[in-house]
Amino acid sequence: MITTERLRLRPATTADVDFWIELHADPEVNEFVGAYTRERAEARLREIEDCWAARGYGLCVVESLATGEAIGRSGLNWWDQFGETEVGWTFARGHWGNGYATEAARAVLDWGFGDLELTRITAMIHAENQASIAVAERLGFTPRREDEVLGKPCTVWALDRSQASPRR
Numbered sequence: 001m002i003t004t005e006r007l008r009l010r011p012a013t014t015a016d017v018d019f020w021i022e023l024h025a026d027p028e029v030n031e032f033v034g035a036y037t038r039e040r041a042e043a044r045l046r047e048i049e050d051c052w053a054a055r056g057y058g059l060c061v062v063e064s065l066a067t068g069e070a071i072g073r074s075g076l077n078w079w080d081q082f083g084e085t086e087v088g089w090t091f092a093r094g095h096w097g098n099g100y101a102t103e104a105a106r107a108v109l110d111w112g113f114g115d116l117e118l119t120r121i122t123a124m125i126h127a128e129n130q131a132s133i134a135v136a137e138r139l140g141f142t143p144r145r146e147d148e149v150l151g152k153p154c155t156v157w158a159l160d161r162s163q164a165s166p167r168r
Contacts, residue, residue: 002060004107007100009060009074011052014045016061019070026093033090034150051078057116059088062104071095074104076112076121082147082156085112086122089135101135109139113161123157124149133157140164 002009012020020041024030036044051058059075072091079086087108089101112118123141125132141157148154 002107002111003065004103006065007104007107008063008065009104009107010063012045012048012059012061012073012075014042014049016070017041017045019061020045023073023090023092028093029090057112062091062100072100072104074101074108076108084120084122085118086124087112088123089132096131102138105135105139109159109164113164118161120158120160124154125157126152126154
């Protein structure tokens with residue numbers, strides 16, 4: 001579990017299926033990451049549990065420390081097709097504009113570069129996702145290449161451990 005000033009990040013599990021579906025049901029939230037049926041959400045959460053078991057990291061549910069409410073997701077995701085670890089962030093629309101994505105992702109980066117000793121972390125972002133591009137830039141990421149993720153074009157941003165500035 002990772003705790004920041006305002007957030008708690010805990011491993012996502014299959015018990016989070018209802019939250020996962022609800023989070024991704026909003027068309028503005030799922031514009032770049034897609035929506036989930038119950039079956040797809042259960043399968044994705046099993047994959048996340050498997051990643052935690054195999055690699056010691058994975059995606060997390062982000063909860064507000066003030067309310068205990070689940071407000072989004074962030075964490076690390078391993079991509080076999082690229083041989084890379086990606087940091088991701090998705091928050092419920094009612095929680096946009098509060099700096100939660102940057103706060104959660106910064107804590108995940110500190111964990112990934114520090115405790116996990118990763119040397120590079122990527123962020124795969126659709127070219128039109130200006131909000132996520134702004135988060136990536138605030139975190140020090142730079143665009144490295146154009147690629148395709150889940151059948152959609154994206155820019156792969158990256159941050160190397162040597163460039164990262166830990167902030168706790």
